Amino acid sequence: MKNIIIFLTFSSLLLAASCGKENTNPIDTAKLNLSFRATYGGEALILEQKNYTYKGNPIRFTRINFYVSDMAAVNNDGETELAEIQFINLTETHKTQVDAEQGTVMTFSKVPVGTYNQLKFGVGVPADLNKTNPSDYSTSHPLGADNSGEYWEAWDSYIFAKIEGQFDTDGNGFDGNDISFAYHAGRDNLYSPIKLDNSINLTAGNTTELVFELDIKTLFSFPQGDLIDLESHNPNGHGAENFLIMDNFKRALQLK
Amino acid sequence: MFLSVKNTYLYLFLLCLFFSCKKNNTPPVNPNPTTTEFKDLSTISYNPIPVELPVISPLPPMDIPSDNPLTEDGIALGRFLFYDPILSGNEKMACADCHLPKGGFTDNLAVSTGVDGITGLRSSMSLINSGYFTKGLFWDGRIQTLEEQALLPVEDVIELHNEWENVEEKLRAHNDYPARFRKAFGINTTEGITKELAVKAIAQFERSLVSANSKYDQVIRGEAFFEDDELTGFELFFDEPNELPDAECGHCHNAPLFTVNQYFNNGIDSVASLEDFKDKGLGAITNNLFDNGKFRAPSLRNIALTAPYMHDGRFETLEEVIDHYNEGAHFADNIDPLIMTKGLGLSAQHKKDLIAFLHTLTDTSFVNNPAYQNPFE
Numbered sequence: 001m002k003n004i005i006i007f008l009t010f011s012s013l014l015l016a017a018s019c020g021k022e023n024t025n026p027i028d029t030a031k032l033n034l035s036f037r038a039t040y041g042g043e044a045l046i047l048e049q050k051n052y053t054y055k056g057n058p059i060r061f062t063r064i065n066f067y068v069s070d071m072a073a074v075n076n077d078g079e080t081e082l083a084e085i086q087f088i089n090l091t092e093t094h095k096t097q098v099d100a101e102q103g104t105v106m107t108f109s110k111v112p113v114g115t116y117n118q119l120k121f122g123v124g125v126p127a128d129l130n131k132t133n134p135s136d137y138s139t140s141h142p143l144g145a146d147n148s149g150e151y152w153e154a155w156d157s158y159i160f161a162k163i164e165g166q167f168d169t170d171g172n173g174f175d176g177n178d179i180s181f182a183y184h185a186g187r188d189n190l191y192s193p194i195k196l197d198n199s200i201n202l203t204a205g206n207t208t209e210l211v212f213e214l215d216i217k218t219l220f221s222f223p224q225g226d227l228i229d230l231e232s233h234n235p236n237g238h239g240a241e242n243f244l245i246m247d248n249f250k251r252a253l254q255l256k
Numbered sequence: 257m258f259l260s261v262k263n264t265y266l267y268l269f270l271l272c273l274f275f276s277c278k279k280n281n282t283p284p285v286n287p288n289p290t291t292t293e294f295k296d297l298s299t300i301s302y303n304p305i306p307v308e309l310p311v312i313s314p315l316p317p318m319d320i321p322s323d324n325p326l327t328e329d330g331i332a333l334g335r336f337l338f339y340d341p342i343l344s345g346n347e348k349m350a351c352a353d354c355h356l357p358k359g360g361f362t363d364n365l366a367v368s369t370g371v372d373g374i375t376g377l378r379s380s381m382s383l384i385n386s387g388y389f390t391k392g393l394f395w396d397g398r399i400q401t402l403e404e405q406a407l408l409p410v411e412d413v414i415e416l417h418n419e420w421e422n423v424e425e426k427l428r429a430h431n432d433y434p435a436r437f438r439k440a441f442g443i444n445t446t447e448g449i450t451k452e453l454a455v456k457a458i459a460q461f462e463r464s465l466v467s468a469n470s471k472y473d474q475v476i477r478g479e480a481f482f483e484d485d486e487l488t489g490f491e492l493f494f495d496e497p498n499e500l501p502d503a504e505c506g507h508c509h510n511a512p513l514f515t516v517n518q519y520f521n522n523g524i525d526s527v528a529s530l531e532d533f534k535d536k537g538l539g540a541i542t543n544n545l546f547d548n549g550k551f552r553a554p555s556l557r558n559i560a561l562t563a564p565y566m567h568d569g570r571f572e573t574l575e576e577v578i579d580h581y582n583e584g585a586h587f588a589d590n591i592d593p594l595i596m597t598k599g600l601g602l603s604a605q606h607k608k609d610l611i612a613f614l615h616t617l618t619d620t621s622f623v624n625n626p627a628y629q630n631p632f633e
Contacts, residue, residue, distance in 0.1 A: 049545070134511075135314040153510070175587055180591075
């Protein structure tokens with residue numbers, strides 16, 4: 001009798017557990033890799049060691065990094081948040097041709113499957129986060145002290161994007177008389193929201209790779225195609241060109 | 257064909273006997289014949305008390321590795337090891353000889369001299385707030401963690417010139433250390449005293465070296481005010497929006513750590529090509545030509561205590577450092593765009609103001625803290 005009771009109890013428990021399992025409806029997920037790659041006029045951009053042509057003279061880039069925030073995939077059901085804030089450090093991933101073709105990769109391992117028709121995000125740090133500073137985060141957080149070089153005390157703002165390099169103004173080789181440029185763009189009014197309408201189909205158990213290409217030549221150009229005059233630019237100022245550059249992310253950053 | 261149950265037991269018994277006999281015939285192997293028997297430590301109490309480092313505004317919370325949580329006994333052991341010459345080959349030099357509290361945890365020498373009288377190539381780096389240093393340690397970033405870092409000087413022939421095996425043996429045979437290792441890490445016998453645990457303890461002590469009570473910190477917290485010259489220096493340092501020139505300091509030495517944990521060619525060497533740097537710095541680690549001559553931007557906290565300056569101690573005073581940047585750095589193909597080859601345009605008064613501000617980064621309550629001093633004195 002005792003054994004029968006134990007058996008029935010155990011069977012009931014198993015049945016209950018089994019029923020519970022059937023009632024659960026786990027959401028199928030997929031892995032999404034987003035890679036960010038810098039180009040110059042469509043060509044993979046190598047920092048420091050490779051020169052490109054800008055208004056007929058050599059130019060080279062030494063640092064490219066920026067924040068992306070409030071990143072979400074959008075479909076008819078609404079928005080799926082991918083990341084609140086990420087630091088895209090192309091400086092570390094564009095030192096060789098091989099690395100530049102790989103880019104900086106962000107992985108989202110559990111994105112609900114489905115067809116999405118838009119990716120939206122902002123380049124920069126949104127106003128609510130931009131009220132904070134590196135002291136408010138653990139060291140390794142994208143906004144933390146590891147990236148304290150991306151916070152500028154005098155503005156009470158993170159530096160949303162940095163593009164640095166040198167321009168050989170006289171075309172006789174780089175030397176101390178040439179222009180070093182450092183476009184550092186920050187403050188709330190430079191936040192640049194971006195929406196990219198692309199159909200993205202994520203299927204269960206599969207990995208989808210998406211590639212963002214950031215063309216630096218486009219970033220440095222006016223909508224009509226003229227390039228910024230680097231010689232008239234205060235090389236270490238934080239002036240009006242920054243508005244143009246931040247707005248240009250909308251044109252320069254394309255999903256391939 | 258099939259064994260009965262009884263026969264099976266008999267068979268298993270014989271098999272056991274066979275292996276047992278074989279084992280007895282093998283002479284015992286002493287894995288370390290020179291070592292005395294390992295002592296039992298299990299009777300010593302092991303009650304690790306976690307230490308949470310205070311988050312002192314404006315410093316952020318420190319990332320502590322999960323495999324080396326801070327404990328009171330771990331930090332205490334690390335402090336003893338840090339100050340004990342037992343780590344060196346001739347037992348005359350300790351980690352602390354190159355990292356003294358009064359020198360902001362440097363030795364105030366251009367380059368340090370090891371136990372054999374050999375002079376190194378670089379200046380000892382300050383350990384203050386080193387628990388916050390990521391993206392590589394040493395001037396060239398060749399090591400990623402404080403634990404890995406602490407391994408190296410012991411066996412470096414131009415530093416402590418010892419062998420860890422030798423150190424382990426001395427620590428195991430020591431009167432005091434076995435109990436300290438037991439209390440810090442819960443080991444059961446002296447066999448557990450290893451270099452891995454020794455460097456974990458040293459790293460714990462180093463992580464406890466948190467300095468955030470300088471005048472600068474007090475001003476940021478609203479507890480003090482800058483004098484006029486300090487305030488002007490602050491504005492020059494951080495390029496506040498006014499008529500003052502930009503001293504460009506904050507790009508590489510930004511608050512709150514006063515380092516951005518990155519590597520730069522700051523134009524102190526005049527070279528014809530990137531291959532000509534006498535000390536290649538980061539480039540020797542990455543083998544990337546464009547990293548030659550790049551060195552870690554050190555933290556400027558307590559900078560007034562850590563002279564001389566730069567990776568090779570070439571500048572004896574802060575005035576010389578500022579003159580270097582103000583007069584124009586040497587161009588090289590990889591000079592950082594924020595290092596001005598044409599100079600900064602600072603006046604003599606600006607330079608004085610900047611130095612006044614740098615002195616506000618001195619934290620005397622830190623350097624005089626009894627918890628960081630030599631426990632053998």
